[in-house]
Amino acid sequence: MLTVEEARARILAALHPVPAETVALAEAWNRVLAAPVAARLTQPPADVSAMDGYALRAADAAAGARLRVVGAAPAGRPFDGTLKWGEAVRLFTGSVIPNGADSVLLQEDAESDGDTVLARRPPDAGQHIRRQGQDFAHGDIVLQPGRRLGARDIGLAAAANHPWLSVVRRPRVAILATGDEISMPGEPVGPGGIVSSNSHSLAALVRACGAEPMLLPLAGDDVDAIGAAAGAAAEADLLVTTGGASVGDHDLVQAGLAAHGFALDFWKIAMRPGKPMIFGRLGDRAGATAVIGLPGNPVSAFVCAVLFLRPAIDRLSGLPAGVPPVEPAVLGAAVRANDHRADHLRARLSIADGQTVATPFARQDSALLRALAESEALILRAPHAAAAHPGATVSVIRLDRLGF
Template identity: 65%
Template sequence: MLPVAEARARILAALQPTGGETVALPEAWNRVLAAPVVARLTQPPAAVSAMDGYALRAADGAEGAVLRVIGAAPAGHPFAGTLGAGEAVRIFTGGVVPAGADAILLQEDATPGEGPDSPTVLVREAVRPGRWIRPQGLDFRAGDTLLSAGRRLTARDIGLAAAANHPWLTVHRAPRVAILATGDEIVLPGEPLPAGGIVSSNAHALAALVLAAGGVPLVLPIATDREESITAAAAAARGCDMLVTTGGASVGEHDLIQKALAPQGLAVDFWKIAMRPGKPLIWGRLGETPLLGLPGNPVSALACAVLFLWPALARLSGLPAAPPPFRRAVTGADLPANDGREDYMRATVSAGPEGQVVVTAAQRQDSSMLRVLAGADALLRRLPHAPALPAGSEVEVLVLTEIGL
């Protein structure tokens, strides 16, 4: 059986990012940039005030000085003249600093008054050159690369691109993923449940995972345990960037994925991995379409999806090939020794008394228990033949909420 890390490396090595497309700013959120974002303008375009107050020459801003106010500079309405000795301009946050001024007197440090010819202002606290002035280009300058290709865009990135005067961005196309659940025993949620039947949960959970990863899911009709049914359903995946099946991944009498799709051109790289939950896992290509065959067991299917499908979708979306982000933690309870398969225990995460991450494995780890998985917020990794560990020992954990699951 193939080790988990090698299986994932083979999957990622076989994938290439989708092509680029140009979309409007609101549609670019959570997409991966296919081309860098370069500033089209300088921000701020001129020196502006960071506060409400008065623009003046620092040389005139000694405590007790009385200056003549010759105009105003609200944001968006620059003062047209040049400020001279003994003069000040009323200015507001974001207003362009007038020519001749090099300091801002805060309005709370000023007392306005009336002079014989024009309004005046009394300086109650001396000013310093450059104080409360945001210089031209403080944030960025035209031609600066603000966002690099290969970055998944956040709401903050969208704001930056907009400020740099970009109404459109070039991003990688969201990967389209066809999801095929197989088995005579499964029915859609809400349908009558026949004797021996179970409700299909895998396809819907996987579709949600694809959405969370930035992909576009296409849930295909359930295929029965007949080769022609699987073949017909899989044909609907043409044009997608990946076909994900669930169920039928082993080699039992009713495990038909490989048998049904081999005549259609399925080339299998591997189909067994040394992990729990989820030993049967198919990776290959159906013609030009990458195929990931997950186990039918619900917990096994989701655990494998987190470890293999999630990084595969990141790669298709334009991100570098990388494993999920495991972090160090301490176990909140004793752990038994592990056997020869890499184990991913469903667990909850909490903060320890000194701020450390504490991860506590669920007492029951049966791979049929979706309720336990839904209540978990982490997968605790145990390497093959890991020894028993007492509570407080260091372990590796994948925090599901940190990757959006």
């Protein structure tokens, strides 16, 4: 059995970013930038005023003279002429500083009768001026590829005059839930049957990670049905299956995919919940679709998705991919010594004495969806970790900060 870290490293080593596409700026939020964004203009385009007031020569104002207001230059309508001794030009935040002026008299420091203005508190030379290009100059790279674009990045790309951006295509992730007992919400449920939850929570998670989910029809516990789904997944970048990894003595997913050229990389990880997780690829190396076979238990499937699927999508998306963020927390209840498998205890978070306290749920059954939905963190228990008492420091993955 592989460790969690070995398994993740092997998954990431096998995956590569998908190609780029061009999208409108208005559609680029939360996409991963695929090419550097170079400024197509200089900002500010010239020396501009940082405030409302009057452009003048500092030396004039310092002399205490009344200056003649020879014009106004609202932002976007620069003053045409050149300022001479004894002259001032009315301007506003963002106005271009006229030729000949060297500073801005603040409106609140000015005494004006419309035609003339007097500086009650004269500015220093250069004061209240934003210099040409102080934000960026034409040709400057303002955004580097590999960055997930936030709202501020979108504003920066707009200011740099880009109506289109090159972003990494959304990875296509096919989702195949298997099992004779499962059905789709709102459809007939057989005797002893349940409604599939994995396909829907995984589709949401895939979407939240910036990829495009493709929900394949449910497949029963049947090698042929699972095999048929493999064909449909050929155009996906990644096929995620749930269930069927160890049905009794059979591994139906592996058997079903075998007819479509499935090459197994590994299928067991020393972890709990979620030991039987498959990784491999479908098809030849060039046009291969990676396959992650998640366990059927919803909690196991979700924990494996946090540990492996999200990093896999990040890698396909051209993002830095690795361990989910791990933070320290104070243990809120005793935990037993761990066996050889890395454990991931579902826990609630609270704050006590300014510290984050993680309290594991008393029942850690991997079929409890309600406790899973209420979990705020996974407490990480290393293989063979000793028993720990309340107050001990533990490592947690904060589920509330994963963005899904």
